[in-house]
Amino acid sequence: MPKPSTVTPEVEPHAALLDFKGVQLTYPGGTVALSGVDLTVRRGEFVSVVGPSGCGKSTLLRIASGLETATEGEMKVATDHVGYVFQDATLLPWRDVQGNVELLAELREHGKADRKAAAKEAIDLVNLTGFEKHLPRQLSGGMRMRVSLARSLTMDPELFLFDEPFGALDEITREYLNDELLRLFVEKNFAGLFITHSVSEAVYLSTKVVVMSGRPGRIVGEFDVPWPMPRDPEIRYTAEYAALVGEVSHALREGIDA
């Protein structure tokens, strides 16, 4: 694997960074987790996927990251710079924040100075400056997630994959981190694929919301979210917002019954 270059390759502004075509995945046990999934994430897009539990959302993300291979269909990722944040922060308990954030660059054998600089910037981006020497067990769930975010930010992701990263957090922390994530999206300009079971979170964060049906997961609805980025937090209390959340929720319920 070549080291990711530090210069962003010249690509058209709305090029597809992630592309699923007719993807199906059947697990060895015979469980059909996904079937006929078409999904594209372009530069500048933040796509959220909502769906009932067990419908194959994590599977979708695992295929995108290369941890699983589609049984049928095609999946393409057009960049080397991919960030991952999963349900669990997966921090190494024996490394402090600094060590954890440096890990990916270290595994990619980047030089020590580069690593440190990248970690410093990333820690700063997620507002954890001053916590470099803290161990994961000394951090709250929300802070651990931010370390996990920072760790991937050191890779300068062009495509960022999230699997219910804030699912285990309380409502206040979650909203707070939603705003942080939006700020990073605007500042760092990556494309996002975000799995969640919260319709409200999906609508608030995304440029597009995709609704999946119950297992085997298929895409049963796509909703463009019209409001510009950076998004005004107050948007959450408007009637238009409530209406869109209602529409997505409706599609989700239909999808479960289908």
Add this chain to the structure above:
Amino acid sequence: MSAPEPNAAASLRLPMRFGVKYWAPPLAVAVLIIGLWYFVSYIFLDPSRSYLLPPPHEVLAAYWDPAFGPDMFVALWNTARVALTGLLIAIALGVSWAITMNQATWVERSLYPYAVILQTIPILALVPLIGFWFGFDFTARVIVTILIALFPMVSNTLFGLKSVEKGHMELFALQHAGAWVMLRKLQLPAALPAMFTGMRISAGLAVVGAIVGDFFFQRGTPGVGALIAKFQARLNAEPLFASILLASVFGIVVFWFFGWLAKRVIGRWHGPI
């Protein structure tokens, strides 16, 4: 803009290690045992049979007795050399064995039964054979020690290596980390707590192994085991008890040392083992 959530850094206070609450209960038990000991020596046993359990101060006096004391400490030194050499080799061997088994299922399937056999064969029955092959001195004693101390190292390290979370393995795999990097930066650190548990058990067994080898071989440089056998044969009750006590204290010190080492190395992130 936003600052990290307040109150997030939970403090890492460990339980008071040197407070009264920590020392008082075992100390009370020690006092109780010594009291009971005196009771048996002076009141329970008929004076003509007091050699069955001489009182504590007479046992301790044996350490200063020029007829016994120097012999005992030389013997302890010999036993310690055997135990520690055997233990270090058992640790190195056990860890390598476990790492090898962890490379592939078929390797584990081929090698694990032999680790189990190590645990289940009566090693005492092998001791004469080891003496027969390797002589009766240092080497043979170390081999006995290794055989007795090896299994906990193998099984605990293997357990530790397997305890690595799937999410962590995937994190490394996504960066295309090779097997060596994975071992060094993920599997071994994750296995450390289990390895320290293994070391503590093996340390205790290594002391047992060194004394057992000694007991059997009786030749070469005598250790505590040989000394115990000698005092027993001559009915030297005080030095007999003093030697047993010495061996026990040595076992405790080794056990405690690995507890301390574990705390130094992994206590910060793992807590007590």
